Amino acid sequence: MSEEGFSIVDWVIFAVLILFSGVVGIYYACTGGKQKTTDEFLMADRKMPILPVAASILVSFQTAVLILGQPAEMYTKGTQFFLSLLGQLGAVFLATTLFVPLFYPLKLTSFFEYLEHRFDSKAARVTATTIGIISTILYSGIASFAPTTALSAVTGFPEWLSFTLIGAICAFYTFLGGLKAVIWVDAFQGLIMLAGLLTILIKATLLVGGWGEVWRINQEWGRINFWNFDPDPTIRHSFWSLVIGSMINWTGPYGASQQSTQRFGSLPTLRDAKIALMLQCVGLIVIVTSACMTGVAVFAYYAMKGCDPLTNGDIMSSNQIIPTFVMEVLNYPGVPGLFMASLYSGSLSTISSNLSTLVAITFEDLVKPFVKNKSDSVHLWITRMLVLFFSAAGVGMAFTMRNITGTVLQASISILGSSGGALNGFVVLGAFFPTCNRIGAITGPIVSYAIMLWIGIGQYSVLGIPEDFPFPTDSCQAGNGSMTGGTNITTLAVTTNLISTTGVTTMAAVPVQELTGLRRLYSLSYLWYSTMGTVIAVIVALLITYVTGPRKATEVDRKYLISLSDKLSCLIPSRCRRGADTDQPQVKSEMGKENNAFSNLDERSTQDSQNKSNKVELYKIKS
Template sequence: MHRMRHQFSVYDYVIFGAVLIISVLIGIYYAFCGTRQNTTTEFLTGNRNMQLLPIAISIMTSFISAIMILGTPAEMYTSGTLYMIYIIGACLGCLLASLCFVPLMYPLKLTSSYEYLERRFQSVSVKLIATLLCTIQQVIYLGIASYAPSTALHAVTELPERATILLVGVVATIYTCLGGLKAVVWSDVFQALIMLAGLLAIVIKGTVIVGGIQHVWEVNKQWGRIHFNEFRVDPTIRHTFWNLLCGATIGWMATFGTSQASVQRYSSLPSLRKARLSILINIGAVSFFIFLACITGIVVFSFYATKGCDPLTSKQIENTNQIIPYFVMEVLGYPGLPGLFIACLFSGALSSVSSSLNGLAAITWEGFLKKPCKSLSEAHKSLITKSL
């Protein structure tokens, strides 16, 4: 791991820094342009007049985190291609969310998804309990989402992990606080492009170095890594066709249909048709990103299998989540490429953290502060939501 720290060049720092600066500038732009986020409706929902494509991309980016960018290739590296079945479940989950949940939630014009519970059960207590549980869950998730890129950056620079976690939190807080949902959405669009560029760079360059996609596939096949036919119904088996399919379907259906980040975004669109389309678009978008992450894993496995050296068993890395940073720094250490990869990870973290922060502001305002503060002016209400 020590060798990797000396390969992060000035070009890498420039690319990495540019991603952080542009994200902050987007927040500054929306803070001082247009209506300047002077109402809670503007700050939390974009006046419910957002554009379809940015919202669709933002919904996807909110859930394509640095955890997935590191974890999915690591899973493919260690266990083979069976995990790709997860993509089918993600597609089904998006479809069911669009058919079942969006038509139910969108007409209610919700800011917090937990407002539905109050209306459904005629109980404020149910909403408050759900809001409190969600707040606890999101605070825990913020820590996990921030930690993932810190391990990679610590591996290639001298920057301490705590400083990296703080950097993610500060940058995400600044542009979320300044620009509200509009800044979060457009930052997500920018960060999605960075994540796409980072994954494509690894897949394309890695495939070329290994000897082509056919060689990648053949090597994985020789090592018994290409398998999709685990159909046993056995709960003691780590991954089967059925638990991947059912787990992904239920998980993504709930995520896209009822999670705060998703409801807040598709409710900001001007029509039900566009709200449903924002989820349907993600059938292709989410599938493509997961597929890229999966291909990354088998490309990396092909390289080290051909080389006859496993970085994990040779103690070059401490755990499989470091395999992609190690591959990038040791094999693809061209000026700028490591910086693009770290920027890719940070984009995944920033999108997840900013979505959580904006969602926490929305549910806290709707759940605990809206009624006590109803006599305040819109400017003061907006200031309170920004401070959350």
């Protein structure tokens, strides 16, 4: 793509939409409390309205990775990934039912405060904070990389300048406006993201001839492939990994993470917090469905055209498919600018949320104990300096992500899953195992994080099972790749032989080495990372607890625990509950009668004692 594809109108629209974020930061720096206290800067004074908080929770986790990664996944691998939406919705339900009622009443600024109180251990809090900081910075690098690679592909805009621009804008409005600015900008950026996706989806569908034709073409090319019930955990995507694995992977981020607790903690009541988390499900369904169906529609367009740009060598990565479509088909004045603004909006929303998260946990968990005697104005300036520091760290991490392979979607979920298992382990141990001691609570998650990082790195050394998906090439001209014509090797697959018939490029069947031992472990699906990490953390922690001596359950304050019996009571049939409710007043009545009887006896006994005492005193006086 050439720089000429981006017109002056595109640059103006792109700049206006992005600079709006900075204006919001200035507004909240000059209004209300003017961000003069750390409580306002980090928690928005806990007075935010529901709707923007719901939008902020949504876009904190649905980023430019979604706009590029999910359509690319659907384009290259078919419709199966769409089932992950069911897992995410299940995660929101679990988070709302279990974790919001646990964490909201605690009024936490840093989520990891819970661990110190629950385990009576500063070390547990610092350990979890460290893991959280590392994973958040890594994820920020992915979120920065996604839009910059697209902007570079369609305009030639330098990647280094793009990284720096994202970091500077996020730092600017977070530095000035605090959490209020982050939440309101998130809400605005969510609308821009949705507008960009719907524009592409509608245009591609119309070009193909309607949604029915889009679906027919994808069926013809074997892309409609929802159901794979094979329980093998080394299969990249199956029904079980997409639904169960995704649910476990997302329960932590939605209900037991700094990003979510900081947002629903900014609301005035627990009821508002629950409503906000459930309300974002509406946006989740709309935006994930739009992203996934965009990939399906764009594939139908290129199949109808007869040339896949990735196979033909026109682009170097599947992450560039959607930007290529925009510049090829939607190259009207302003539309590419809107699309790039939607990508940057997704990235900015995630990185600003990460900045707010990193600042809150670093200040509360690591810095504040050393400056607790300082004034609140000193605390405020320290938090603002942390914004600048972590913004620079995020830019630096983005440079290291430039050589990433595969879709940004898989990379981002792998990073979240590796740390998510350890962090989920902390929460599960704290909430459900009152006898777990501090030694086990620290050791288990550390072992889990080390093992999952090892597996994630080792996965790159394993030749997985190739997925045999055809790509249209019969109408291709010579591309930019080293090979020409319609038989170019796609960059998505491992090295194989090619079979090309009637212009359709497919992957030839190749013998795959049987996966045994460590190679099988390395081939674990990235969607199971969080689940396996959680299991490892819990098992190791409980073993260590048993060896070193379990804690007495009575020593733990009940407000730090989740009672499953209370949570599962909603599953009791209403008829049974009504019967229990009907009997309850009778029980209370009988108990009341007994209590009254004992009370009367006590009163008579007390009166008799008093009378005897009076008689004794009267006798003494007479004597």
